[in-house]
Amino acid sequence: MKAYALFTLLLATTISTPMAVAQTTSEIDAHIAAAKTAAGLDYRATFVNLCFPTPFPGGPRGAAALLTPRPAPDRGIWYASPYQVFDNLYWLGTRQHSSWALKTSAGLIIVDTNFAWATQPEILDGLAKLKLDARDIKYVILSHAHGDHDQGVATLQSKFGTKVVMGGPDWDTTLQRAPDVAGGVPKRGPGDIAVGPEGTKVTLGDTTVDVIFTPGHSPGTLSYVFPVKDKGKTVMVAYSGGTLTGAFGTDGKRWDEYIDSQKRIARAASAAGASVILSNHSEYDNAYTKARLVAVKREVGEGNPFISTPQSVQDYFTVMEECATAAKLRNGAK
Template sequence: MESSPRRDGTADHLSRRRFGQLAALGLAAGAGVVGLASPAAAAGTGGQIHYDRARRLAGEDPVLLALVRALTPDVSIPDFPDPPAPVKLFDDLAMLSVGFVHAMAVLTDDGIVLIDALRSAEDAENVIVPGLRELGADPETVRYVVVTHGHYDHFGGARYLADRYGARVLMSPADWDLVARTRPDDAPARDLEIADGQRLTLGDTTIHLHHTPGHTPGTVSPIFPVRAGSERHTAMLWGGTNPPETLTELRTYLSSIRSFRNRMRRAKVDVELSNHPVDHGLDRVEQLRNQPDGENPFVLGRRRTDRFMAVMSLMLRGRIADAEAAGDGN
């Protein structure tokens, strides 16, 4: 369907350690679990060679190191961080967050496409709506809500936005089914279904929506343009980070990484985004606030965004090796 500063070494070290903890929080929240690693993943030793390769590839890059920590088995869950104030990451992209989960608002000349809707109607009313107004955007122009996957902290505010503003809600068929099974009382009315590779166009902006199952059966990851002044960039948002538990699902997740990485290369993606603080994202938000005229920290460049996916691939290969070593044949 196509629809009408750098800092001194000490500060960097502390920041990476803090955001490794935040990463764990963001991953666990969506799945509603108390830890990241399944017993099978934690028990095996076969994955260590892949984890070590991922750490070497990450080097001293705080974004990649945060991802390594987020995907490392048996990470601990910290307290929830304080929610950041709403912020524009780019001229046409805003982040609205409750700390451990974010919604992204794509601002077009014909209205707003919201990517995810936080946890609840209260979040929509008290975070998304006033946050958009604070940034000079009109919440009444929210035309679409793209739900990346069917966990409560991503679709929770969608029904409110649909009922109040007439926004159309999009989700993959598999995750519409997931929501109907698991959270029927909180779910928005079943609306538009996302096909793999679908284009959603509003105004002068086209968002490409790709199926990336693994975190859930129907996780969706978007690729879309953003701008900062005269600069034009292409952004990706990986739709769901927490790895599944079974060997079959882990292999599906790895396949999704590979296919999406190829799509990123073809689209020349140079901006990495996440809907959880698994990527040093909240720290980069503060860097952006403190240095509004500096280089945008979300513009990683094409090679770093590709390395981001390479690190994720290695960490998933480690999870798969652990599951195989533990004898998980599912």
């Protein structure tokens, strides 16, 4: 009886598998096609990197690989001048990674802090070049605790008493780091904020950043919606805090968490009417190119290069959601 049952099961499996595979393949293709349409020409890098990820030999490029202190690479491959990109938003990035300064009526909020070797030339010297005072930094909000975005935070905190906002799970892993990691370890004290699933709002003076909990890229990834001014007119920004899906494998819960997070930030962006998409990698939002374009005189009818449309912002999150759904299916995750 047992042998018969097993035979029946094997037979059923043999018969059904090719069809199931064909169905899964066409489903994957449909999600990739949806992502490709949403990506258009604007979000090609996000589409390619998420829909066709390249496996990293020797394990995922994660927090662990970025903890070892390293000297700055050759300045000729990363240095970028700082730029004011909106009335109250300043880009302090390298050609690859972005930090931002949001100016409020009660001081500065820094969003993401880049590698430790970029703190002085890009954030501190950048603020000085833009005639902003680093002593006015009241908050640093970190999208997630990976070295390309968080290594500068301990320096800003110890120099200026800056309050640090991070997703709760990312705070917890950060506090477990050895003291000699790149950039050092920030301290979590009163006034620092560990954001949970409900998200939070960070208000400084006249400006409120709506912090949305979007786990997936890291367990505590944060994304944001906040207002900026373009020649006096309010424009809403959606900031995508973490992009790559990494080694989720067959862990369906992690894929679903990531996909749900994209829906959550997309809803918040839609509710706010966000027409600007920002990221922490220039590869995804073209911040390096757009920041330099802002400095060029606008012709009649030309707007700020960072402003697109609410639909385009939604398209960005559609790329992320559809590519992740395709990758989940490809990995056989349930």
